[in-house]
Amino acid sequence: MDSTDMLAKRSEKVKKFFSDKTNFPYFILGILIVIGYAIRSKTLKNLIDPTTGNYIPLALDPFLFLRYAKETLTNGALSAVDVMRYVPTGYEQIGEFGLLSNVIVGLYKFLGFFNSGITLEYAHVVYPPILFCLSLIFFFLLIRRLFDYRVGLLATAFLVVLPSYLYRTLAGFSDKESLAMFFMFGAMYYYVRAWQEKKLRTAMICGLFSGILTGLMGLTWGGVSLVFLIFGLFVLIEVVLDKFSEKDFYVYSVWLFSLLFILKVFFGQKYTVSTLALSVTSGFMFLAFLVGLINLIIRKKNLFGIKDKIEGKLPLGFASLIISGVLGVFFVTLLEGFGAIAGKASSFIRNLLEPFGFTRWNLTVAESHQPYVSDWIASWGWSYMLLMVIGSIILVYNLLKKTKLKLKGTAFYTFFIFAFIFSRYKAGATLNGVNTLSKSLYVGSLIALGIGAIAVYFYAYKKDKELYTSILNFDKNTIFVIVWFLLLTVAARGAIRLLHIYSPVTTVLVAYAFVKIFDYAKSLEINWAKFGVYGILLILLFLPTVQGSLTNMYTSANNQAKYTGPSYGSQWQTSMKWVRENTDEDAVFAHWWDYGYWVQTGGERATLTDGGNAGGYALNYFMGRHVITGQSETEALEFLYAKNATHLLMISDEIGKYPAFSSIGSDVDYDRYGWITTFQLDKSRSQERRNDTNLFYAGSYAFDEDFIFDDTLFVKQSGGIGAFLLPSVPQEDGTVVLKQPEAVVVQNGQQYSIPVECIFIEGKEIEFEQPGLKGCLMILPRVNGNQNEPFGAAIWISPKIRRTLFTQLYLYGVESENFKLVYDDSAQFFPHGLSLGVYNGRLIGPQKIWEMSYPQGLEPSEFYYSNELPDERVRES
Structure with missing residues (x-):
């Protein structure tokens, strides 16, 4: 040919x-x-x-x-x-x-x-982008099976450009999520396909594929627990609604046991059956299996005549749930004791309100912070946000439309979803997610939904057989999407990082809303109304100026991808080159945990801590308490010696992170907890006087400990500093002499002028005789473009921070026999011969590395070797 x-x-x-x-x-x-x-x-x-x-x-x-x-x-x-x-x-x-x-x-x-x-x-x-593209195939196939190809394509289009799904799928963000989402979409697709298949053999093969993919997701990412929850809760609802057939049970069993096999064989030390079964989250999938098994036995075998005794009194599916619940309580109590159930219930409620914890260990991790709905709106736009909610409302309406409750039920759900989502709207708002009203709306709406659904279910069973029959005919696909949406709404409300896994289901609901509104418009007989709806849909979908439209998101995604660079920037690239070339291969670096992976991979050196935080609570506690906020060199050296550390690394990021490591390094009373605030020179408020200029430094600082001045008690975090006044006297030789500054202190609406006992400038402390605030005002340069102001900014170093190793070594640059400064990139990265300062609005400074020399006679605490906290109460505070 x-x-x-x-x-x-x-x-x-x-x-x-x-x-x-x-x-x-x-x-x-x-x-x-x-x-x-x-x-x-x-x-x-x-x-x-x-x-x-x-x-x-x-x-x-x-x-x-x-x-x-x-x-x-x-x-x-x-x-x-x-x-x-x-x-x-x-x-x-x-x-x-x-x-x-x-x-x-x-x-x-x-x-x-x-x-x-x-x-x-x-x-x-x-x-990441390659796995993202592969995951789109499964995602489209999944949504097409749940709805149709139109919803599938539109949801996929939104997922391609959605800002909250973009960053973790960009080239270079080579983390677990891209692979995990591929497995998740695949597992969902095959599970949905399994219950839609008519032949048992084909359905079980699909269930097997789904289980394998779920197991692989578990080997990749801990977020697999969300899939356990979705599948488990969905099955529980299906059993209660008498929609869980024998085929469904076999499919679910194949799914469950195949994923357990994968997890046991390849990661048995983490995923044991007992650990999974007794967990609040993964326990749902075991409960669902038990309920399905008992339901099947009751229906097929009628052991002890249970079916005959129950029928007419309770729905068989609900009875199966009660029996399974009793058995579950019995086995959990047998294995973990009488207080286990109460503990798990308390843990469940706590996780509902604070999914990623409320202790110092959780709250210092930015990705674990709870987002506000206003953050979602800022990312998506109001139109997208409202269409997501509207899509879920239309979904519920279509679920109920063949029942008598379609209008009342939809109205009830509408109240629920707005109360549930918007109960944490914005910081400072009435609904801030923290006050009693917010928590009552959040938990109360969820409880109301559960009680309302159960009440209608039993009323229909007892009083209205027609309604009960219509409930039993609820569409499986719709129930699955509702469960998926509601569970991930709870998850995303709990932590910023889970907005990524929440994003796909939001695109489904937005696409569903578009398609259903379009279909409704087609049925309108009045042309102007029909084309009016078409026009609104086109505007929301394609107008570039509408935040939330496809074109607007596409432009935003393009720009974000184009200008996003690595967090491991030139300063780190250069310092790690120095580390590779100038330190021994067996060198061990100590630093705050954030930088561990960079030192290990970029510098090719071992570290004491890293971002996995798998070394135990004590490791970060000791590093925060005895090194960075250590009160003496000996205190730090004893810990570092016990850990075989050879080098210590610090960078200016520590200034912003000071609240994090000082919180973690504090005792139960938060004795080391503090913060460092920047003040900037405001020339418009500075005063030219006869013999000097009174420089005005504006800022805001809340006191980190109580102190008394002139018989007045200034209370920690109630009083604070609003400004500093620094007299500057010019000299004939062009130099400047700085006199004792004053702090403008505010408490309970009253203003006080209090002298400051110390300033730090040009590498040395200057102390003044007049008593007052015992911290130190560190004067910094400010550079904007080519304009250099030597006295343009300042940071306030409180008394408790002034005596720390971080201040002495990094901020003050004190020379030490035990800590030899071997690397300082000030000359390379900072203009005008400067170092720490405010550059174009950002407080940045050098990276410094010290090599330790250990003196004789160090006596490290036994806790340093055991990695146990000296006071276990710190763990929960």
């Missing part, structure tokens, strides 16, 4: 593909996939480390996965213990990283087959 014939045949196949209307959705899907990859790969040009010439990850955690991928490629597998982490003990449980590391290595080999110039670093940074 010549080339002309081959070309003709291929042309014919292409024409046939496009002439078949059933292929049209796949053609659009292909375009969306190309657009999605094109957007997400725009960051690639920003991800090259000039010190190595290699690609680097976009965020912090992916550095760990890059190191593990390199180890997997070199050795074929990960070692049993990672000696680079948590020196000297190392990190043993690295099974959860094996799958992702092998996926990245596999991708490297696959791409290398087509291009031998591909590096592992390149494969690592392109893994």
